Amino acid sequence: MRTVRFLLQKEFRQIFRNKAIIAMICVMPVVQLAVLPWAADYEVKNVNLAVVDHDHSTFSRQLIQTVTASGYFRLTGYNDSYQDAMHLVERDQADLILEIPAGFERNLVRENQQKLFVAVNAINGTKANLGGAYLAAIIKNYNQTIRTELVSGVTGDPLHLIEITSSNWFNPLMNYKVYMVPGILAILITMVGGFLSALNIVKEKEVGTIEQINVTPIRKHHFILGKLIPFWVLGNIVFTLGLIVSWLIYGIVPEGNLAVLYLFIAIYLVSVLGFGLLVSTFCETQQQAMFIMFFFMMLFVLLGGLFTSIDSMPEWAKTVTRFNPVRYLIEVMRMVMLKGSEIKNIVAHLIIVTLFAIGLNALAIFNYKKTS
C-alpha cells in the first residue's frame, strides 16, 4: 500500500505539471459540451426551396406562404420555368423544387384534385429525406385546411377527420441537445480514461523510465494500480465537470439518481482504463498507441449509438455493438439522465461492464511483463 501511495504521489505530480493534460481535462468537456450539441443537430432547417409557379393564383400564393411560414424552408427562387429552378439546384442554391402546375386553383376547386411536383437534391441524404418529408407534411396539412374550407362551405356540415396528437416522453420538446449531451459526455469519459492511461504508460516505455522502475522492488500490480487510479480519478472529475456544464448550459439535470450514475461510471472507467492498459502493453511508442486508440475510438463512437440508432443497424453491426463498452455507457447515460432509470433497470448493463472491466484488466495484466 505504501508503494502505491508513493507511486500515486509521483503520478499526480507529473500530471499536474503537464499543462496540456490539465488544459485538456478542463477545456475538453466544457468546449465539447458547449459547442458540439449545437452543431451535431439532426433537425434540418434552412432548406433552400425554389418554387416554380405556373398558376399565380390565390391558392398557389397561400401554399407558398404556408411553406415558408413553417420556418424550415427558405425561399431562394421563384421561377417561371422548371429549367430555371434546376439551374439553382445545380448551383447548390436550392435543395428542393416545388412545381405548381398551371390551373392549380381552378382544377382543385372544380375537379377536387390536383397534383404537385417536388424534386429533391439528394446529395445530402438526410437533408433531402427530411426536407422532402417536411414539405409533404406541410402540403398535406394545407390540403386538409382548404378541403375543410371548401367542403364545409358547400355542405355546411363539418368534415369528419381523425386527428392525431402525440406527446413526447422524456424529451417533451424533442430537443436534440438533450439527446446528444449524455452521449457526448460518455465519449469524453472514454477518451480521458482510454487515451490518457494508454499514452501515459507508453510514455514511460518511450522515455525509458520503465527500465529504471523495473529494476526496483515495485511489484507489477503496484505499478498498474499507480497508473490506473490517477486516471480513474481524472475520469470522475471530467464527468462531474461535464454534468455541471450540461446543467449550466442546457439545464439538463439527471432525472435518475446521481449515485446510480456514479456507480456505473466508476465501473465503466475501470474497464476503459483496462483497455488503455491493454493497448499500452502492445505499443512501444506513443505514436503507435495513439493510432491504435484512434482506430478503436472511431469504432466505439460510430458503433456506440451516439449518432445513429443501434436499432436501425444491420444485424451484424448490432452484434458488433454488443462488444462495445461505449454503447452501454451511452445507453445508461440516456436512461438515467433522461428517463430516470433506477439501479434495477440497469443491472444488465452493470453486469456487462463489470465483465468488461475484469476481462480487459486481466488481459492487460497478463500481457504486461517486467522482463522481456
Next chain:
Amino acid sequence: MHAVKLNNLTKVYGKEKSVAVDNVSLTVEKGELFGLIGPDGAGKTSIFRMLTTLLLPDGGSAIVDGYDIVKDYAYIRSTVGYMPGKFSLYPDLTVEENLSFFATVFGTTIEENYHLIKDIYIQIEKFKHRRAGKLSGGMKQKLALCCALIHKPTVLFLDEPTTGVDPVSRKEFWEMLKRLKQQGITIMVSTPYMDEATLCDRIALIDQGKILSIETPENITRSYPDKLYAVKAENMYALLKTMESYEHAASSYAFGEYAHVSFREAISEDTVKRYLQDSGLSGVELRPIDATIEDCFINLLKK
C-alpha cells in the same frame, strides 16, 4: 563468495537467431571495479540487462550477490543498483523528487544513505529544484548515479555511464567510482572507451558477444606479444600505405597522430627509418612504446 558470477550466459535475439551474448563466463569479486570493454553492439548492454533481471537469458546462468537472476529476480531487484545507458529518470520531476522517489521505492530515505551519495549529490544540490530533464548531460549522469546508489546497493551496474559526457565530467565520474569502491560497493561498468579500461581493477574485453580476454589492465597490456612502435611522418596517409606494403610489418594502424606498427621479427629502428625515407616520406619519427588496451584489443580482434 563472488559478487557476480556468469556461467555460459547466452542471449539470442529475433527470428534470425543473432547471438548477442555468446557463452559468456566471468566472475566479479566483492568490492571490485570490473570493466566490460567493447565496441557498440558487443553485447555489453544485453549482459547488463540480464544481470539486472530485465532480460531473460536463453542459455547459461548467472548469480548476482548470491541470487540466481531468473529464480530470485525479486531479491536482485531490491539489492542491485542499475544505471542504464540512456538517461531514464523522470524528466518532469525535479532532481530532489527523483531522488526521494527512488529512495522511497526501495523503502529507504535520502537521509539514511546520504553518506553514500554526498560527494556526488553536493555537486548537483544547487539544482535540486530543477526538473531533471533540464539538466546538462554531466549532471544527469550524476543524478542517475545518485538514484542508483540511494538504496545502498551491494552491486552497482553502470551501462556506459560516460558515453556522451565531456572529458572533464568523465574524469570526475571515474573518481567518484573509485570513492564508491572504497565504500565496499562492487561496481560493474561498461564502456566503449579503451582509455577508461586502465581505471578498472579488472577488465573483460568483449566483441560480438564473445569474451576475448579477462585480466587486470596491466596484465593485458603486458601480455601484448610483439614489440610496438609509434611511427610518424608528415604524410600520414602515405605512411600507412607504405607500411601496409612493407614485408616486415605485421600490423599497422592509425592511432591519433601516430601509426602503431608491429613487426614480424626483431628489426632495427634504423632499417625501418631508412625504408620509409627511401619510399619518399619526410619527417619520419620512430620510437618503441608500451601497448595500450586499445592495441591489445585490436590485436585480439585480429585473431
